[in-house]
Amino acid sequence: MPMARASSGLAYPERFYAAAAYAGFGGSPNSSKAVISKFQNDVALLLYGLYQQATVGPCSVPKPRAWNPLEQSKWTSWHGLGNMASTEAMRLFVKILEEEEPGWYSTVPEFVVEPVVDVEMNVSSLKNPKSESVTQNGNSFPEPKTISIENGGMETQDKDVVLEGLGSVGVYGQWVQPSISGQRPKARYEHGAAVVQDKMYIFGGNHNGRYLNDLQVLDLRNLTWSRIEVKARPESLESLSPVPMAPCAGHSLIPWENKLISIAGHTKDPSETVTVKAFDLQTCHWSTLKTYGKPPVSRGGQSVTLAGSTLVMFGGEDANRALLNDFHILDLETMTWDEIEAAIGVPPSPRSDHAAAVHAERYLLIFGGGSHATCFNDLHVLDLQNMEWSKPMQQGDIPSPRAGHAGVTVGENWFIAGGGNNKSGVSETVVLNMSTLVWSVVTTVQGRVPLASEGLSLVVSSYNGEDILVSFGGYNGRYSNEVYVLKPSHKSTLQSKIMEMAVPDSGTALHNTTNATRDIESEVEAGQEGKLREIIMDNIDSESLNVKSEENKERLLTALKAEKEELEGSLTKEKLMSLKLKQELAEAETQNTDLTKELQSIRGQLAAEQSRCFKLEVDVAELRQKLQTMETLQKELELLQRQKAASEQAALDAKQKQRSGGVWGWLAGTPTSQKTDEASE
Structure with a gap:
């Protein structure tokens, strides 16, 4: 799996060692004392067995003597794991600890755990170098870090260099970590980010396997964090309905008409289809937008790109972890979904956590992403006018396979940062000239920093007429809430032009509209x-060579x-x-x-x-x-009428019968009147 695709598992062993230190294993000087003693005995024994399995391997020591029940129980817990892989033991260790202590990670001290491991992931040593921290607004934060840039020397982040907001960025083509004020958001990845009027909004995300629903804003003019208090929505709007925002991750956040549109994403209780929600920046309330047509199935890890007044959605992973490669368009003016099923050509294979961009409001570019088993570095292009897929040839420094990366366009340049593969985070920040399809490397970071992680966000803002990239968050074994900025130089554009001259066919890759x-x-x-x-x-x-007289010259002119x-x-x-x-x-x-x-x-x-x-x-x-x-x-x-008619007929018959009896008596010599008189006497 791609590196941080396991929000329920591990991307790096550091998280395991931090958990082990918290639980009292490993003898770390920063670990809590006897924290494991508050767990139940069976939990403590299981954690011990998993720790031994992860660090030493399968149990090969003889069973201890019966008179030592504690050691015997520990041996039984370890031996019962059999030949479980060390990585699986790490994953289960962290999972059990998070079930017992959900907030353990927030209490871990700020120290970097760098285990030295061999190919089989068996630990040979564990280093816990401490880092100094500073206190700001009552919060403890690490000192500004030094990032080693492969093609730019050492870049030291000094808090004294920062003057005011993005104006302090004086270095081109390198990532800089500026000084930030205000209460930082909770560390996270797979969140949504968007820029509206010099402000970067962060919504939702994943922290410790738990989804978030807070809305944070970073003022890019003075680099100050603040949290937005969501208000109740007025009930007068018919097309909208009030909705408590469910925590989510893997969604897309798009700015549109002074609103933030949150679309798709993973939630604890997913719906059957994709929902579209909007946050009004003026009234500060969330609403669910009513859509028409056939909405896509619910998903997360998709790409959603704004093309004119439409949103273009591709791929992702549904609630059952099935990978998708379907293509949908949402018209924001009519709020109507349209599924494109008859596109020409071969679409990209099913994937999630890829990057997408729209060039010249006509070409949709899809790069990278991952399946359940591998990561990709292929590039696919969809002509939105002809609805035709193609897989053009890439030129230049083609990026390595990755998933969970972030991208943003500046003119005809598409910048991509972060991401991970099956082994580690990707350290290169690359740029693609979308007209020539020529890749070049902008810069490379060294060390395990948030820029080399998965699930980070990347946006672009403008300061004094210059575009500046802003990165936030990510996960590379640790959740991040750091902010980095980069001022693009013209070097990548020049490299692309040089490659274009060297490769004649690259100029025909895409036609600008x-x-x-x-x-x-x-x-x-x-x-x-x-x-x-x-x-x-x-x-x-x-x-002109044959003209020798003024007359011929005048005729020619x-x-x-x-x-x-x-x-x-x-x-x-x-x-x-x-x-x-x-x-x-x-x-x-x-x-x-x-x-x-x-x-x-x-x-x-x-x-x-x-x-x-x-x-x-x-x-x-x-x-x-x-x-x-x-x-x-x-x-x-x-x-009733028939019954009444029958009754009347019966009464009539009875009367007729009675009359007929009187006639026969008269014929016999006894009149009826006489009989009646006799009867009365």
Whole structure:
């Protein structure tokens, strides 16, 4: 796995040794005294066995005598681990300690643990050099560090050098760690970072395997940290809904219209699909944005890049750790998702923790990333107009495979820092000229510093007209909350141009797209002027040598002036045509804006009609139920009517029978009236 992909495991053995020192193993002078004594006996014995397995290897010592039960229990715990690998023992040791003591890592003293290990990861020595610290605003921080730069000598970070904000950066092409004031955020990686109006916002992330949901801001003018208190959202907005922000990591943070858009990311209780949330920088509240279309499946470790007014999402890892290579577009004006399934060409293999950039608002570049078993250093390009994938040939100092790196674009240059592979963090900061696809190395750091870690963030800000890169956080065995800045020089651009001259085919890697009408005008002017110069030079080369008299010279000049006037007339016509095209383009953009508004209006009407339709369906269902009741009552009424008719018919029959009996009596000689009188007597 890539180095810090194991938030549940280890990227480096340092975290294990820090945990061992905390638990009282290893005899470190900085370790807590008898901390392990507060654990349950079975936990303490298991930690002992794992520590021995990680540092010594499988148990090969004989079983101690029975009269020493403590040593026998320790031997049983160690021996029961069998042939478990040392790295797995380290991982389990840290995992168990974090379950028993979740906050142990924040109490570890600031010292660097550098174990000297061989290929089999068996420890031969352990060094615990101490580092001095300074107290600032009641918080203890290490002194400014010295970073060894491979191609720039030794760079010492002196707090006296810092003058004010980013203006203190006077070194080009090297990472500098400036002095920061204010309460630093909790160390983290896999967080989101974005710059809005000279302020860098940090949201969420992963610390000790736990997700965060705080929002921090670094004022880049005076380099001061502060925390934003999130307010309750007003309930008057219909398109938004109040939401308590769940802690997350591996998400993307994008600035858009004075808002911070947080999209995707891993959470403790993931949803089925990607959610889009926005933080309003004016009202300081979070809201969930309503989207249309088919949203992507939930994920983390994806790339989300802003291209015009759309967000381009690629890849990532879903909640079940399945790697993805799907491609989705979210239109921020209509908030509609669109999944691109019919792209031409071969897309990148499924991956997460890669870097992405958009060049000239047309080309999406995907670099690196990792799967569950390996890391990549391939480069893929998607033409967003033709929806065609390609894998162009890279030139220059091609970077090594990596995952968890961060990238930011400055003009046509794409800077990439950090990341890790299966063995260690990546120390080179590289830059890609996106027009020529030529790589070059900006600088290289030495030592285990946050710049050579995974899950760091990288943004760009401007100071006095100069672009400055700002890096924060990361994980390389230790979680970081350090800030580093770099002022790019023109050296990387010059190296790319030199490589472009050396490699003729590299210039055709990508075609830059600019404003269409501006291209027409510039190409017409350049073409006509070039044609004019060509005609002049051809005439001079072929005729000037034969012109010996003033008369021939005047004829030549007259002809050239006529040709020039003709070409200038043609150029004027082309400019008029270009102006007309500009006007048509403006009209088309206006029409497009009107159509977009009309589409939104129609969508609103459709939503209202849909609500009305739903209400009508409910009314129809109620009427059907009443109709069924009426039909039942009608059947009961018909039954009662039949019963009544039957009763009346029976009574009539009885009367007729009684009358018929009286007639037969009369015929027998006894009238009915007489019988009645006799009966009454």
